[in-house]
Amino acid sequence: MAAVSAMALQRVVVRMMYDPAFCKRVYANPERALHDVPLTPQERQWLVTPKPSAYGADAYRSHRALTGLLEEFPVAGALAVRLPRGIQRLQQFFATRAFHQCVQARGSMAAAFGAYLGSEVFRSRNMPSEIAHMATVETAIAYVRRVSPTPLPPTESITTETPFGLAPWVVLLTAHPAVSARYHRLLASLQQHGGSLLEAALDTPYRLPPGSAFRGKATTLILVSHIPDSDGPTLEGMTDDLGKLLTAAKTPMRLSDLSALAEAMGCEPEEASDAVAELVDARILNPHPHPAVS
Amino acid sequence: MASFAERVHTLPALGLGISTEYGASTAPDALDILALRSAHATYAGFLEVGVEVAKGLDDTAQHWVREGWPATYHFLDVNLDEAEDFDAPWLQAVAEIAEHIQPAWMCGDAGLWHFGRRERGHMLLLPPILCAEAARSQAEGVVRLRDTLGYEVLPENPPGHVYLGDLHILDFYAQVADLADTGLLLDCAHLAIYQRLMGHEPLTGLDGTPLDRVVELHVAGSTPHEHEGFTYWEDDHTPEMLAETWTIFDWLAPKLPNLKAVVFECERNPLHSVLAGFERLTTALEDTVLPPAAGWQP
Numbered sequence: 033m034a035a036v037s038a039m040a041l042q043r044v045v046v047r048m049m050y051d052p053a054f055c056k057r058v059y060a061n062p063e064r065a066l067h068d069v070p071l072t073p074q075e076r077q078w079l080v081t082p083k084p085s086a087y088g089a090d091a092y093r094s095h096r097a098l099t100g101l102l103e104e105f106p107v108a109g110a111l112a113v114r115l116p117r118g119i120q121r122l123q124q125f126f127a128t129r130a131f132h133q134c135v136q137a138r139g140s141m142a143a144a145f146g147a148y149l150g151s152e153v154f155r156s157r158n159m160p161s162e163i164a165h166m167a168t169v170e171t172a173i174a175y176v177r178r179v180s181p182t183p184l185p186p187t188e189s190i191t192t193e194t195p196f197g198l199a200p201w202v203v204l205l206t207a208h209p210a211v212s213a214r215y216h217r218l219l220a221s222l223q224q225h226g227g228s229l230l231e232a233a234l235d236t237p238y239r240l241p242p243g244s245a246f247r248g249k250a251t252t253l254i255l256v257s258h259i260p261d262s263d264g265p266t267l268e269g270m271t272d273d274l275g276k277l278l279t280a281a282k283t284p285m286r287l288s289d290l291s292a293l294a295e296a297m298g299c300e301p302e303e304a305s306d307a308v309a310e311l312v313d314a315r316i317l318n319p320h321p322h323p324a325v326s
Numbered sequence: 327m328a329s330f331a332e333r334v335h336t337l338p339a340l341g342l343g344i345s346t347e348y349g350a351s352t353a354p355d356a357l358d359i360l361a362l363r364s365a366h367a368t369y370a371g372f373l374e375v376g377v378e379v380a381k382g383l384d385d386t387a388q389h390w391v392r393e394g395w396p397a398t399y400h401f402l403d404v405n406l407d408e409a410e411d412f413d414a415p416w417l418q419a420v421a422e423i424a425e426h427i428q429p430a431w432m433c434g435d436a437g438l439w440h441f442g443r444r445e446r447g448h449m450l451l452l453p454p455i456l457c458a459e460a461a462r463s464q465a466e467g468v469v470r471l472r473d474t475l476g477y478e479v480l481p482e483n484p485p486g487h488v489y490l491g492d493l494h495i496l497d498f499y500a501q502v503a504d505l506a507d508t509g510l511l512l513d514c515a516h517l518a519i520y521q522r523l524m525g526h527e528p529l530t531g532l533d534g535t536p537l538d539r540v541v542e543l544h545v546a547g548s549t550p551h552e553h554e555g556f557t558y559w560e561d562d563h564t565p566e567m568l569a570e571t572w573t574i575f576d577w578l579a580p581k582l583p584n585l586k587a588v589v590f591e592c593e594r595n596p597l598h599s600v601l602a603g604f605e606r607l608t609t610a611l612e613d614t615v616l617p618p619a620a621g622w623q624p
Contacts, residue, residue, distance in 0.1 A: 038455040038463070042452065042460075081490070082489075085554035086488050100446055135442060139443070141447050178443075
């Protein structure tokens with residue numbers, strides 16, 4: 033038996049604790065339910081040795097996890113809760129393939145939950161894609177919140193040849209032009225509730241401001257960032273030119289090349305280098321002393 | 327590196343102590359550990375600080391540390407058997423907090439503290455799979471942490487509702503200790519819960535435990551619950567201990583040549599409700615190598 037097998041087994045235990053239906057399937061037919069997990073027959077037998085109800089002893093386990101997720105997805109979550117059988121739809125997350133893959137492959141539950149909120153499960157008749165749009169924004173926020181701040185390299189290691197690129201705590205989202213305003217409007221409404229964001233999200237009689245359907249293409253870039261030592265993640269719209277510049281900076285390059293790009297977009301030389309320097313000062317652009325090998 | 331048999335003699339005797347974790351002291355009716363230390367110094371000879379690096383230390387723990395009183399670092403956020411869990415930012419944060427606390431050693435439940443990555447919402451605590459390969463992985467984690475941070479790392483038997491594997495939990499941790507050449511923290515309450523769930527007598531398996539490796543003991547109360555015909559005990563640190571917990575403690579404590587510390591985990595209970603437990607422990611410690619208050623200072 034390899035150590036990876038014991039670890040895989042323990043992850044199955046977690047899945048059985050969060051998903052009672054999966055637990056039942058394992059007891060009914062371990063080989064079938066676990067066909068894609070590398071376990072030995074003995075390990076599969078171990079799984080079904082305890083009383084089945086032992087796996088569900090902590091009845092609030094998934095509720096706690098869902099609470100934590102809704103705290104990170106208050107806007108998309110508030111909209112989802114207000115759908116018919118909204119809470120049940122949310123609780124079904126723990127039965128999804130995305131959740132099980134997240135546990136089995138050591139993934140991020142927030143990322144899996146964001147993807148779930150963006151799925152067909154949460155499409156409504158009047159606003160078919162609203163929850164998905166809000167989930168995309170909040171998934172990006174959850175992502176940048178999780179990026180560990182890395183210290184800047186020593187000043188002496190930065191030269192004119194040092195490439196700079198988009199910092200790891202920055203995400204560029206391509207979204208429908210109305211998404212950012214709609215997100216901020218919904219968030220502001222939840223903040224005015226008087227309770228916590230979670231309480232506001234779950235308070236279904238509390239009315240959220242109406243919106244209109246997102247028609248047309250996603251054409252706007254949104255900057256989602258969580259700059260180290262800042263108060264928290266922020267969401268900002270961008271001009272097309274800034275969006276183009278930052279999109280180009282996904283591939284690290286010298287500051288002079290970034291300035292040249294800005295000039296090519298119509299900036300005066302001094303204006304271009306100032307703009308790039310501002311992005312460096314704001315830690316939107318980060319030095320990469322060792323250029324990536326392509 | 328010297329062997330554990332040699333290293334253990336350099337570890338200080340901490341005596342009888344208490345535990346805390348972030349926010350525990352602000353819970354309703356929580357134990358005022360500073361008042362306990364003031365009124366009964368021998369009951370609070372040291373503080374075992376439960377640390378999740380994302381939260382850090384609360385005001386009470388900070389106060390204790392500022393006073394320079396003895397402490398141990400109890401981790402709450404590392405899966406010892408997952409190499410990926412030892413990422414650089416986490417190790418750096420642990421090193422900084424440990425530098426601040428100046429613990430006599432590090433310890434903690436050697437189980438699954440979170441599934442997936444170390445993220446909000448992923449926290450839980452499950453026992454490891456009780457098999458030889460998992461013991462090897464746990465031992466590797468103990469050595470990795472000890473080598474990286476320079477503190478002794480004592481793995482602890484965790485509580486649980488579901489235990490899987492072909493080893494008794496005491497045999498599992500005996501293997502971990504042997505492979506990592508380390509000491510052990512044996513939680514008598516967790517062991518009592520395990521023995522009950524598995525249908526064992528309280529002392530089953532203790533005859534194979536490497537007694538010279540047990541450095542620290544924990545005792546705590548637990549509460550029985552029932553779920554669809556399954557009876558289990560929640561390790562909720564009430565003052566009411568299972569009789570088996572005392573049976574285990576009374577059998578073990580006098581036999582441990584390297585016992586350095588005993589923790590009564592009762593951090594969320596008012597002072598008056600826990601004094602009887604401390605008195606009982608103080609009496610029991612008279613028959614051990616451990617003076618109730620050793621007076622070690624970091």
